[in-house]
């Protein structure tokens with residue numbers, strides 16, 4: 001059991017980090033949040049340097065804030081968010097920075113149910129329409145997941161959400177710097193799905 005109120009800055013192992021996220025999510029789901037590391041003491045403790053225990057690549061969706069759904073506080077999570085968790089060079093560079101410079105042992109790619117970016121992509125592709133301006137970059141980013149999920153039984157949006165997480169995890173694992181860290185056992189990369197209704201995070205890959 002990880003002591004989440006531990007105030008020292010030592011970093012966790014990947015498995016302990018995953019356990020800490022699971023614990024925090026349980027607290028959130030049960031409505032028994034401890035809201036750790038959200039006080040003046042913590043703010044001052046980490047002002048000179050950060051040692052976040054996990055990186056989260058999540059959706060920009062206002063309903064999926066990682067610090068809240070994992071019951072974390074200041075200095076705990078290194079978070080990058082874009083609609084549909086779509087990766088571009090800045091997103092990738094941010095995650096590389098987290099792993100290489102900050103020594104973060106875990107990257108969690110977090111998709112979620114009823115994702116607006118996924119629904120927008122399906123609408124554009126199925127309507128043979130064009131997305132406006134830079135929204136097209138999101139559609140391009142999610143398109144491979146639509147193709148991977150085509151023909152699958154079940155809820156179409158959710159199938160794409162899951163395929164998208166799987167593909168992004170794969171994409172990260174194929175990135176040279178992160179692949180090297182993976183091979184050296186310095187980082188783990190996992191994918192999960194957050195359910196807007198229940199608040200539960202499930203590891204899917």
Ligand SMILES: [Zn+2]
Nearest residue numbers: 059061115116
């Ligand atoms: Zn979303």
